[in-house]
Amino acid sequence: MSSARRSVSAKRGLLAGVALLVLSWTGAAQAQGKPMAQGAVSADGLKPGELYMEADLVIRDDKTKVTTAKGQVEVRYEGRTLRADELVYDEARGVMTAKGEVQVIAADGSVEYADQLVLDDAMKAGAARGFSARMPGDIKLAAASAIRRNENVNELNRAIYTPCDICAADGTTPKTPTWSIQAEKVVQDHAHQVVYYRNAVIRILGAPVLYLPVFWHPDPEAERKSGFLPPKFGASNRRGLSYEQPYLQVLSPSSDLTLSPQINTKVNPLLNAHYRKRFYSGALDARVGYTHDTDFDGKGNPFGQDTSRSYVLASGAFAINDKWRWGFTAERTSDDLLFDKYEVGDVYAARGPFIADDRRLISQVYATRQDQKSWFSAGAFTIQGLRPGDNDRTFPTVGPLIEGRWEPGTQILNGRLRLLGSAVALTRDQSTLNTALPGIDSRRVTGEADWRATFTSTAGLRISPYVNIRADAYSLGDLSGMSSTSKSLARGLAVAGADISFPLARRFKTSTVVLEPVAQLAISPKVKQVVVGYTAAKAPIFLNEDSIAFEFDETNLFRANKFPGYDLYEDGARFNVAGRASMFWDDGRRASLLVGRSFRDSDDDAFTTTSGLSRKASDWIVAADAQPMRGVSFFTRARLDADDLSIQRAEAGANVSVKRGSGYFRYLRNVADANGSKVENLDLGGELYLSKHWGVTAYGNRDLVQDAWVIRDLGVVYRDECTRIDVIYRREDTVIGRLGPTESIAVRLTLATLGGPMYAN
Template sequence: MSLRRRMPSAAAKHALLAGAALALVLPVAAHAQPQDLLHDRGQVLNPAPGQSRRPARAAPVNNDGLAADELYMEADELIRDDQAKTTTARGSVEIRYQGRTLRADRVVYQEGPGQADGQGVIRAYGHVQTINADGTTEFADQLTLDDKMRAGVALGFSARLQDNVKIAGASAVRRNENIQELNRAIYTPCAICAANGKAKAPTWSISADRVVQDKARRIIYYRNARIHILGVPLIYLPVFWHADPQADRASGLLAPRIGFSNRRGFSYEQPYLQVLSPSSDLVISPQINTKVNPLLNGEYRQRFYSGDIDIRFGYTHDRDFDSQGQKFGSDTNRSYILGRGAFQIDDKWRWGFTAERTSDNLLFDKYEIGKVYESRGPYIADDRRLISQVYAVRQDQQSYVSAAAISIQGLRPSLTDPTVIENNRTFPVIAPLVEAHYEPLSTLFGGRLQVDGSAVALTRDQAPNTTVPTPGIDSRRVTAEVDWRRIFTAPIGLRIEPFVHVRTDAYSVSDILTGVGSQTTSLTTSRALGVAGADISYPLYRRWRDATVVLEPLAQIAVSPRAHQIVVGHDSTGAPIYLNEDSVALEFDETNLFQANKMPGYDLYEDGARLNVAGRGSVLWDDGRRASLLVGRSFRDTPNDIFTTTSGLRERASDWIVAGDAQPVKGLSVFARARLDADSFAIHRLEAGANVSSKWGSGYVRYLTDESSTSTTTSATGVVTPVITKTENFDVGGELRLAKNWGLTAYGNRDLVQQAWVIRDVGVFYTDDCLRVDVIYRKEDTVVGRLGPSESVQVRLTLATLGGPLYGR
C-alpha cells in the first residue's frame, strides 16, 4: 500500500544536516489514527515535485540515489500515536538523507510541546549505526538527543574516523555542534582485530577518564591519560592533547625525540605544532638535557599567494662543553638559523633567499641537530658549510638570467689539525654573481646557437692557510661566449656533431701579494678563447637471444689556440701560479671525458689539440636485466701544466677512465667507476658500490679511494694551491627484517687511511601499520674541534596520526 505523507519538519532537516540521521523519523503521517500500523517498506517520504515515491525513479543527485532534499526510510513497521505525539519505527530501521545513513533496531521520536517550536526528543535503540558521507561510522547501544542536534547522550559509543582511527567510550555526551565528550574512553589508529577475526590489543592506544573533542579548536583533550604500548601502560599524563584527526591541519603535540649521549646526558625533545592561520604554523621544540642547559628549537612556515618561507631556528644560553659534557668558559648566547624563501613574481621571474648561520661552530654537533647541510636554494655549499644567498631568476623558453649575492660560513675541521675549524675570513663574499643564457629559435648554418654571459665579483678579507693574516685576493670577471653545434647522421648510422665555441673574458684582480711582507699589487687584463672540433659516434645494434647488444665507439676531436691564463705569481721553482678561484675541484671521470674544456669554472681554460676516445657497450635483457661498460682516455699534442699532477690530465696521454653498472637480478644493482694510471694501470681513484632490496630488507655498500686535491695551501704570494692527500673509506648500511614486525638496522663509515671507524650505528626496530619504534646505538670516533669521540642511544618513535609532516594532514 502507498499512503501520502507530508514533508518532514524544518527541525528534522536541520538535525539530519547537522550530522546524525536520527531526526528522519519525524511525524510523517499526521493524519493517521493512533496505533495505525504501516507495512509498506522502502518509500521516499518527501519526493521532489513530479517524482515518484519509489527511490529508483528519483533524480539521482546524491551518492545514495536520492534527489536533493529527498528522504528515504525502510522499517518492518511504522507506528504513529497522535495522542502521545510519538512516532516509532521498528525492525531493521534504515533511513537515508543527503548522503547519510542511520540503522537501528528501533527509533522513537517524541514531539515537543506545540510541535512547531517545541523541543523534540529522538531515541534510537539497539545496534545504532550512523554512516556519514565521508565514510566515517559511529556506533552506539542507545542514543538520545534533541531534534535540532544541540545536545545528546550515547551509551556504549564507538566510532571509526578517518585514517582508520578508532575511538570508544562507555558514554558520549554531545554538548553542542563543537563539543563532544567521552567518558572512560580509548583512542587508537591501530588494528584491533587479528587476521583470524579475533580481538587483539592495539599496538598503541591512549585511554583516559575523560576525552573532549573540540571541533572549533580542532583538538582532542584527555584527562588522566595513559599511553599504552602493546597493551602495557607506559606513560601517565594528567593532561594530554593532540590534533583532531578529522581536522585538515590542527595544533597539537608531535612525536617526541628521546636519546642519551655522553655529551648531553639524557635528552628529551617534545615538538608542539601551533597552527597560526590557514597559511602559517609554528613548531616549538624544546630539547631538555640533564648535563647541559636546554636548547629551544623552532620552525616557522608560511605560504603566500606567490611563494612560501620556512625558517628554522634555535637558541640556548650556556657555557661551552666537551664530549663528556664538562663545561668550561663563560655563559653566552648560542643560536642558529636555517631559513629559506622562494617567490614567483610572474610567469617568468622568481626570487628567493636562504639564511644559514650559527654563532657556535660546533652547535649542530653538540646538540645533534639534523638536516642542516641541505639544499635550500639554487646555489649549494659543500658539506659542513652554510650558505646565505639572495637571488633573482628570469626564465622563458629561449632565455635564462640570474643574479645573486652569496656569503659562506665554514664549519669544516682542518685535515691536518681537526681541533681547528676553518677561518671564515678566508671565504670570499660573492656579489654579484650574474649568469645569462639565450638560445634563438632559428638555426644558424643549420645548427643550434647558444649565447651565454657571466659576471662575478669576489671579495676576500684574508688569504687562507697563512700563519700571519695577509690580504686575500679580490677579483672581478666578465665573460661573454657563443656556442654553435650541428648534427649530421649518415644512413649507415654514423653520427657527426661539429661544434665551435668562442669566449672572451675581462679580469680585474687586486690584493695580489708580491712576496715582500704584506705588499700587494693589482692587474687588469682580457683574453679571447676558443675551441673547434667534432663529436663522432657510430652505435651498432644486434639482437642476441633474449637481449639487445649495443656497441658504440665514441670520439671527440678538439683544437684550441694557446690560451692566455691569468698569472698571479710564481712558485719557488719559477713555475707560474694561475688564478684559480672556481676550478680547484676537478675530477676527471666519464662525465667530463667528452667535454672540450674540462675545467669546471672560468679561470682556467684547456687549450691545444686533443683527442678524446672511448668505447661503450651495453646489454639490455628483455626481463629488465641490464649491464653497461665504458672505457676511454684523452690524448693531447703537448703536456698542459694547468692541470694538477694528480688530475690524470697533465701529460700527453691521460689516465684511463673506466665506468660500469649492472642489474644482474631483480633487487640487486652494482656500479663502479675508476681512474687508472696511464702506464701502470694503478688505481688513482675508485668508487664502487652495490644496492640490494628484497622482502627481507634493503642495504647498500660503498667503497672510495681517491688520490686528489682535498686541501689547499697558500704560497708566499698569497695564491691558493692544492695539497695532495689520500682518501679511502668504506660505507655500509641497511635494514634487515627478522620477523613480520621486528628487524635490525646498521650503518658504518670506516676511514681506511686512519684504520678507524668514523661512525657506527646499530639498532633494533619494531613496526606495524600504526607504529614504528627504533632504538639506535651510535658511536662516533671523529674529532671535530673540541669535540672528541662520543656515544649515544636514540629512541625514535613514530605514531600513526601523530607527528606527521606539518602540511601532510
C-alpha cells in the same frame, strides 16, 4: 515484505527527520560546511537534496504524528548512508531515533556504530548508547555512551581511543592494541580541534603505564593543531642525559612556530626554535638556537668563560611574477662545534641555488628570471667554514654573480644557437697561501656563443657538430709574487668539433644488446691562462676560483672544455673516445659498461698532475652499473693510470631493497684529492626486519686511511601499524676540534596521530 499501509504519504513524514539523523555526529559539521555543488551527483547517484530510503515496512500514525520504518532500513543522503533495524521519527517532539545495529557511513569511509542513536530535529543535541567509530587514519573510538552537546562538541563516557589494530590478521579474533588511551570522559571539540581526556590511562599492550588526570591531543580530523610533538631522549658522555620536547604552536592558517628546548644534565639547556610561514608568493623557513654556557670538551668537562652561543639556519623563496623569483638564505653559528656538541640535525642542507661544501655554511641572496627562451640569475653569497683549520677571511665574498642565456625561437644553420653571459666579483681579506698578505680580488665578465646541430643518417650514424666562441675580461687586485699588485687582461677563446656515435642494436629472445662507439673531436687555439703568482720554483700559479673540485670521470669525458668553471680553459686539439655496451632484459634487468679516455696533441699544465688529464694520453675511465634483480642495483666508476692501470680513483656503491629490509653501501678511494691527500672511505647502512615487527638498524662510516671508524650506529627497532620505537647506540671516534670520541644512546618514539604525519602539514 511490503505492507498495504506503506504509501508515499507515509514516507514523506519520515524524510525530514531521516536527513537530520544521517548527517549526525562527527560528520554533521563537515557535511554542512561542504555542500554538494549545484547539479553535482554523489557516488550513490543522488543529486543535492535528494534522499533515498528502503525499509521492509513503513507505518504512519497520524494521531500521534509518529512515523516508523522497520526491517533492514537503509537511507542515503548527501553522500552518507544510515543503516538500522528500526527508525522512528516523532514529529511532534522533534526527535529521531535509530535502533538496532545502527551504522552511519560517511563518504570518506569512516563508520559510526551504536546500539541506539537519538537526535533532535535541530541537529544540535543527541545521544548514543554502545557507541563506537572508525575514523580516517584507521582511528578507533568506543564508549559506553556518547552525547552530542551541539554541532561542535561530542562527549564520550567510559571511552577508549587507539589507532592500532584491534583484530588479529584473520579479522575476527580480538587483539590487544599496542597502545591505547582509556578515560572516564572524552570530549571532542571540533571548534578548537582538540580531544580532551579526564582521568586518562595510557596503556601499552593492555598494561597501564601512565595515569593523567587531564590529557589532550589534536583532533585527528584537524589539518594542523598546536600541541606537543614526540620527545627525543638521549644519553651521551658529552651532554649526559638529554631530553628534548618539541611543542608546535599554530600561529595562523599559514604560519607556525615549534619550540624545542633541549635539557641536559651535564651542560646548560639549548633552546631551538623553528618558524615557518607561507605567503601568497612564497615561503619563509627559519631555525634558530641559543644557549649561554662555557665551552666543553668531548667528556662534557667545562672550560672557558660563560658566553652566548647561537645559530641561525634560515631561507626564503618568493615569486615576483610568473617569470621572476627571488630568495635568500642566512646560515651562521657563533661556535664552529655547536652543531656537533648539541647534535643539531639537518644543518648542511641545500636551501638555495648556491651550495657550500660539507661542514660549511652559506648566506646568499639571489633573483632569477626564466621563460621559454631565456634564463637570468643574479646573486651574492658569503661562506663560514666549520672545518678544523678553516679561516673565514680566506673565503671570498662573492657578489655580484650574474649569469644569463638566451636562445632564438628558430634554428640557425639547422642547429641550436645559445648566447650566454656571466660576470662575477670576488673579494678576499687574506691570501690562502700567506695570511700575512691580502687575498686576491678578481672581477670577470664573459660573453659566449654556442652552436650545435645533430644529423642522423639512415644507417644510424649520428654526428653533432658544434662551435663555441667566448671572450673574457679580467681585473685582478692584491696580487702576490707579481711585478705589480693589480692588472687587467682580456682573452678570446674558441673550440670547434663534433660528437660522433654509431649505436648498434641486436635483439635476442628475451633481451636487447646495444653496442655504441662514441667519439668527440675538439680543436681550440692555444690559450694563455691567467697567472696570479709563481711558486718558489718559478712555476706559474693559475687563477682557479671555480674548478678546484674538478674530477675526471665519465660525466665530463665528452665535454669540449672539461673544466667546470671559467678561469681555466682546455686548449689544443684533443680526441675523446669511448665504447659503451648496454644490455636490457624484458623482465626489467639491465647492465651497462663504458670504457674511454682522452688524447691531446700536447701536455697541458693547466690540469694538475693528479687529475689524469695533464699528459697527451689521459688516464682510463671505466664506469658500470647494473640491476641484476628487482630491488638490487649497483654502480662503479674508476680512473686507471695510463701507464700501469693502477687505480687512481674509484667509487662503488649498491642499493638493496627487499621485503625484509633495505640497505646501501658506498666506497670511495682517491689516491690524491684537490689538496694532494689520499682519501679512502666506506659508508654503509640499512635495516633488516627479523620478524614482522622487530628489526635491527646499522650505520657506519669508516676512514680507511686512518683505519678507524668515524661513526658507528647500531639500533633496535619495533614497528607496527600505529607505533615505531627506535633505540640507537652511536659511537663517534673522530676528533673534531676539541671534541674527542663520544658515545650516546638515543630513543625515538613515534605514535600514530600523536606526532605522526599530521604534524608535517
